[in-house]
């Protein structure tokens with residue numbers, strides 16, 4: 569279920585665009601952010617194309633929960649679980665969303681200030 573190849577994250581999920589993949593299963597892929605804003609900066613995406621968190625996801629609750637579980641697993645495998653990590657979803661342009669395929673940022677390895685800018 570891809571939005572064909574107009575979507576860069578669909579291409580990564582389909583292994584048709586390069587990415588440093590950290591984890592993959594039948595529902596999702598985790599990979600390194602191409603422009604990291606922290607020493608550890610990974611993205612977790614569903615393989616299914618979902619544009620954003622406001623896309624009417626009532627039937628996707630299990631998938632959304634799975635993405636959170638995988639985010640914690642990626643943090644643990646990158647060694648930032650104990651020191652602390654931040655899991656972020658930007659929704660729509662005003663919040664900083666630039667890629668319209670749902671993704672969870674997993675960031676850590678430095679002090680994460682609050683509130684984010």
Ligand code: 5GP
Nearest residue numbers: 576587599600601602603658664665666667
């Ligand atoms: P957003 O701003 O939508 O919340 O986050 C999009 C993220 O995707 C950014 O952190 C950006 O660096 C990352 N990104 C954009 N295009 C690519 C790509 O082709 N490959 C990878 N690995 N990351 C990307």
Ligand code: ZN
Nearest residue numbers: 575578617669
């Ligand atoms: Zn997509």
